[in-house]
Amino acid sequence: MLTTFALAVTGLVLFYLAVSVKVVRQGYQYTIERFGRFTEVARPGLNFYPAFFYGVGRKINMMEQVVDIPGQEIITKDNAMVSVDGVVFFQVLDAAKAAYEVSELYVAIMQLATTNLRTVMGSMDLDETLSKRDEINARLLSVVDHATNSWGIKITRVELKDIRPPADIVNAMGRQMKAEREKRANILEAEGLKSAEILRAEGQKQSQILEAEGRREAAFRDAEAREREAEAEAKATQMVSEAIATGNPQALNYFIAQKYTDAVSQFATSPNAKTILFPVEATQLIGTLGGIGQLAKEALGDTPTPPPASTRRGPFDRTQE
Secondary structure, three states, X not given: OHHHHHHHHHHHHHHHHHHHEEEEOOOEEEEEEEOOEEEEEEOOEEEEOOOOOEEEEEEEEOOOEEEEEEEXXXXXXXXXXXXXXXXXXXXXXXXXXXXXXXXXXXXXXXXXXHHHHHHHHHOOOHHHHXXXXXXXXXHHHXXXXXXOHHHOEEEEEEEEEEEEOOHHHHHHHHHHXXXXXXXXXXXXXXXXXXXXXXXXXXXXXXXXXXXXXXXXXXXXXXXXXXXXXXXXXXXXXXXXXXXXXXXXXHXXXXXXXXXXXXXXXXXXHOOOOOOOOOOOOHHHHHHHHHHHHHHXXXXXXXXXXXXXXXXXXXXXOOOOO
């Protein structure tokens, strides 16, 4: 009988010890209550709290968690209706506050994010709500995180998953985007034509400048050539005059024969000339050329030879008196 009682007491003690041992998993914290009053927080691992005196109040998840913001209709500042949904990421930092400062933590976070989302987006135009998601997320994060400080949690991120404007607004936005792109295309085309015209005008300007410079250079070269030709002509005339002054009439024959030869050559090169009629006889030109040869020989120092006798007198022969 005594042995049975001892065994029963031993079994009760082992059961009491087993019930008093609390194993907390990693990523969780338990709140410990004594007769319904919070006393402390049990950390991950093996914890011992006497049964019937202490008990586990709440099991708090300390890992980062996510709460969905359900889709809702929001009226923007310019009276446009949009459908919005999103998510809120949070993490519990103080298990005791999360357990006893707020009832239904997940519901409270969802309702708080929903109401503030309406407030933030209701103060913005439709274009701003579509183009400033980062700003909306930052404002929601600041407001919700500030409101949940007393709950012992930290709002890490707030993200809008989707913003859906009405179908008619989407169509209007499509037409506006098309018109804007066509406007940009027309502007770019006009700028291209403008640049092309400017370049073409610049090219014509440079061409005219180069052409004018070419004409100026050509005129300068022509003037220089005429100047040299005039100098040569003047020098030749001077030499002929000096030769005549010294009593050499052949120089005059040379000068006149040269002009006569040039005049005859112009008849030959004329494009309209079909038949050439010489107003003088060929012997006159030959006599003139003979005079030119005689002058050349005298210039080289050779002894002059009298010209052959002719029964006819040329226009350049002089009568010896």
